[in-house]
Amino acid sequence: MTDTATRAREILERLGAGDPFDPDGEAGGGAGPRAADVIVSRSPIDGQEIGRLTPHTPAEVADVIGRAQGAFEQWRTVPAPVRGALVRELGELLREHKEDLGALVSIEAGKIVSEGLGEVQEMIDICDLAVGLSRQLHGLTIATERPGHRMMEQWHPLGVVGVISAFNFPVAVWSWNSALAFVCGDAVVWKPSEKTVLTALACQALLTEAARRVGAPEQISSVLIGEREVGEALVDDPRVPLVSATGSTRMGKQVAPRVAARLGRSLLELGGNNAAIVAPSADLDLAVRGIVFSAVGTAGQRCTSLRRVIAHESVRDELVEKLKAAYETLPIGSPLEPSTLVGPLIDESATSAFLAAIEQAQADGGTLVTGGEKADGVAGGQYVRPAIVDMPKQTDIVKAETFAPILYVLTYRDLDEAIALHNDVSQGLSSSIFTLDVREAETFVSAIGSDCGIANVNIGPSGAEIGGAFGGEKDTGGGRESGSDAWRSYMRRATNTVNYSTELPLAQGVEFV
Structure with missing residues (x-):
């Protein structure tokens, strides 16, 4: 045994x-x-x-x-x-x-x-x-x-x-x-x-x-x-x-x-296909920490896992470099080891879906920044290296929920474009924006912002507390x-009406004698 x-x-x-x-x-x-x-x-x-x-x-x-x-x-x-x-x-x-x-x-x-x-x-x-x-x-x-x-x-x-x-x-x-x-x-x-x-x-x-x-x-x-x-x-x-x-x-x-x-x-x-908008004013170090946990926690197998980063063109290159550096130091292995941060996928079919999605993203013009393959040197189980894929646009594979650690990076110029990209998926569970601009933050959580059941500012979409109602809209x-x-x-x-008088008036002024 x-x-x-x-x-x-x-x-x-x-x-x-x-x-x-x-x-x-x-x-x-x-x-x-x-x-x-x-x-x-x-x-x-x-x-x-x-x-x-x-x-x-x-x-x-x-x-x-x-x-x-x-x-x-x-x-x-x-x-x-x-x-x-x-x-x-x-x-x-x-x-x-x-x-x-x-x-x-x-x-x-x-x-x-x-x-x-x-x-x-x-x-x-x-x-x-x-x-x-x-x-x-x-x-x-x-x-x-x-x-x-x-x-x-x-x-x-x-x-x-x-x-x-x-x-x-x-x-x-x-x-x-x-x-x-x-x-x-x-x-x-x-x-x-x-x-x-x-x-x-x-x-x-x-x-x-x-x-x-x-x-x-x-x-x-x-x-x-x-x-x-x-x-x-x-x-x-x-x-x-x-x-x-x-x-x-x-x-x-x-x-x-x-x-x-x-x-x-x-x-x-x-399902969820959760995104984080990273604005020009974002604290990038904070954003990187929030993104990495949200994207690779539970090996990307959360309904609230971060699957899309929508980064402003002014910060995109620096953000991707910081994410790449963080991803390449992630300890992968048995989840029972205290030092491990990325455990296995649940089974072989999950690994197959991960690899197929990477292949399709590249066929759609995406560039594999890091990861995207089975992890070497890990005995047994279904271990993969979390992937970052730079995408030229939001293709069908980006809009699909692959239950695995794949992070797609998209680029935007203005907030309206970012919110449109964010909402242009069938799922509506969780969402986030990293910004120090109060107008951007308030717009994102307003009626014209995120269309998800959960909308966060300066934290990732993953890791809800039990005090708030949990759930989402659309295909969620x-x-x-x-x-x-x-x-x-x-x-x-049950709606109850109790008559404690000796009269019997009817609602809406109806008379019936």
Whole structure:
């Protein structure tokens, strides 16, 4: 057994998540042997097996949802501040096991150590936010035209929330949804990426323990293991009023109409093609630091990764030279090594997409400034050298989201041109501008500036905090998760009018006698 497999197994044992090499046990679908259907989990660090698990069948998905519905019917009657105790316990368990869970994220998703730990910290942070929220769920009292009446709105628990997550944030996305859903009175059924199943089982084990401690229903949270057919069964079930799906735009365009066909709700967090405008007044040293992290963090496998730099012609050459120098010193290798800044891509198909995009960009007239090939001297896994490509214009390959560390550099003359280039892509997630000119900064974040859900000044587009609602427009799906008023997505609204008089006036002056 490889080092990654041994370490993953030891972590899962400490977290009470079962044996990852027991396909017929509770860690898997638990439905008995179906050897041909076993999902093999591999670490992108070295390509080695770290688990074998049995997927659920569509019929088993229906059973899981049925049990979740029963748990919801109990949970919705529990006062919201008491529901907050469940999330508080989960947060405490995450603090206790942060090192282990962060390491498991690195082993299974390929994130460097600090990013794996940072993802768990994000979970802890959303738990803190949700616990406070459990005492702040509020409606409105609304002025009514009818004397002796009171009108108000309330927010009630919604039901079973389906969560579909991607490999690149294997635990944080679940927590964004689940922490809010639990305090809102919902149950959660989670279908993680088949590429990152072990981290999901670890989270489920911690949640199960938290539920035991506070006496919450056992099936308040469940994990579904499987590929497309399992996700389709979750998406199509009418007992799931909300499906929160994170992944590619292609996936979202398949999920949304299926949920809409049964008049359910979709909360979609899809692709991004994020840009940074670098203005003439920009602090270039600050810009370089912000650009490099945003472009190569998680090996370019974030929905908020920086993919385009739109640089003013007066600073473009100097900026590219500084970026080139920074890129050529980036330590590439095992994410478990503390000195590593660039880990592996998730699998071979990601490497193929990276190389194909580089080839197409060059065919479109682009000049490869640095990187763009497989990394030599790194044993096992899918390691590449992050690329910078100077482009003469914004071609189709630049407008496409390649989930890999490729940074395209475009040039502009005036801010209107830069904003037009920035917005001329189908995605609308995150964006940024580096400028010391207050007019440029305010224009960029105004209604005529960035068309993204996130617009930053003097920081890159990557690395959102949980206090703000996270999400974007256009092909990004329009959903919002995490902070602000995102909790409303997980509840249903009821408008109430109470007549405390002896009269019965009708609205709009209608008379009916």
